[in-house]
Amino acid sequence: DSGVTQTPKHLITATGQRVTLRCSPRSGDLSVYWYQQSLDQGLQFLIQYYNGEERAKGNILERFSAQQFPDLHSELNLSSLELGDSALYFCASSVAIGLANTGELFFGEGSRLTVL
Amino acid sequence: DQQVKQNSPSLSVQEGRISILNCDYTNSMFDYFLWYKKYPAEGPTFLISISSIKDKNEDGRFTVFLNKSAKHLSLHIVPSQPGDSAVYFCAASPPYITQGGSEKLVFGKGTKLTVNP
Numbered sequence: 107d108s109g110v111t112q113t114p115k116h117l118i119t120a121t122g123q124r125v126t127l128r129c130s131p132r133s134g135d136l137s138v139y140w141y142q143q144s145l146d147q148g149l150q151f152l153i154q155y156y157n158g159e160e161r162a163k164g165n166i167l168e169r170f171s172a173q174q175f176p177d178l179h180s181e182l183n184l185s186s187l188e189l190g191d192s193a194l195y196f197c198a199s200s201v202a203i204g205l206a207n208t209g210e211l212f213f214g215e216g217s218r219l220t221v222l
Numbered sequence: 223d224q225q226v227k228q229n230s231p232s233l234s235v236q237e238g239r240i241s242i243l244n245c246d247y248t249n250s251m252f253d254y255f256l257w258y259k260k261y262p263a264e265g266p267t268f269l270i271s272i273s274s275i276k277d278k279n280e281d282g283r284f285t286v287f288l289n290k291s292a293k294h295l296s297l298h299i300v301p302s303q304p305g306d307s308a309v310y311f312c313a314a315s316p317p318y319i320t321q322g323g324s325e326k327l328v329f330g331k332g333t334k335l336t337v338n339p
Contacts, residue, residue, distance in 0.1 A: 108265055141329075148226070148311065148329035149266070162326055196265055209256050209315050209327050213265030 109133065112197050112214035120222055124185040127217045131178055131199030137161070138180040139200070139211060140172055144193040155180055187221045194218050225249045226314050228330035236338055241299040243333050245312030250293065252328075254315035257286060257297050259308045260332070266311055270297070302337045309334045 109132035119125055131138050140152040151164035155174035166172075169187075174180040184191060195218075198211035227246045235241045245255075253274040258266035272279040272286045272295065279286050285298045299306055312330040 108267065110265070146331060148224075148228075148331040149313075149327075151326055151328075154326075164326060198265070208271065209254060209313065210268045210271070211266075211327070213258075213267070215263065215265050 108212040108214065110197060110199050110212050110214035112195075112217050114217055115215065116218050116220075118220045118222065119187060121187055121189060123187050123221075124183065125187065125219065127182040127184070127195050127197075127219075129180045129182070129197030129199075129214060131180070131197075132201075132212050135199035135201050135212070136178060137200045137202075138174055138178070139198040140166075140180070140182050141196040141198065141213075142193050143196065143216075144190075147193075149196065152182070184219070187219075189221050192219055192221045224330075225252075226312055226328045226330040228310075228312055228333045230333050231331070232334040232336070234336045234338060235302050237304055238301045241297075241302040241306065241335055241337065243297040243299075243310050243312075243335065245295045245297075245330055247293050247295075247314050247328075249314070249316060249328075250290075251317050252314040253317055255286070255288060255295050256313045256315070256327070257284075258311040258313060258329075260311065261308050269310070299335075302335075304337045304339050307335055307337050 111130040136157045141149040152166040154162040172182045194216045198213045256271040257269040260266040288295045309332040311332045313327045
């Protein structure tokens with residue numbers, strides 16, 4: 107158990123719809139990351155938040171947005187869903203940022219999104 | 223443009239033998255490398271890492287080798303155990319100052335290791 111909690115574990119929806127994925131980081135971790143793993147793809151970095159502020163952005167589509175709340179949980183919002191958005195979405199957390207960040211992230215179990 | 227490549231989607235070895243998982247990268251600026259292990263229905267977990275100033279790092283049965291000139295790293299597991307069966311992801315970290323460091327890890331597609339009893 108990594109200490110990172112993601113909900114829901116599975117989600118099935120239709121094209122054009124909007125979903126929200128939720129993540130609670132490990133106790134004490136201020137930094138939250140979102141990654142996408144599509145079929146036969148590696149983990150693609152989407153976005154990072156630190157203590158409520160966006161810190162780094164990766165290959166995140168404009169249809170996707172995220173935020174981190176004062177209690178440090180984070181939500182990833184996916185809208186106007188397309189078939190290609192079907193993927194496993196991972197949340198990860200870390201305690202350190204910047205140069206102190208060694209890349210040792212703690213991942214949740216993921217949220218599997220299926221768009222039909 | 224895949225900057226971290228794991229060209230073997232799968233690998234099968236016998237229990238007790240050595241498992242060698244390979245990873246190639248294209249960005250010569252990467253300065254820190256990590257291996258993550260992922261079991262089904264779980265998130266990836268950190269396994270071992272190596273800085274670009276080293277060529278080897280060992281942790282128990284796991285050893286990572288880095289060949290900077292070849293832009294290649296490998297993970298050796300000796301002896302392999304059935305519990306090592308998982309997907310192994312190689313990840314690389316670009317320099318922090320110019321490219322965001324470990325906050326923008328670049329992952330490979332993973333290699334599925336099966337250790338047969």
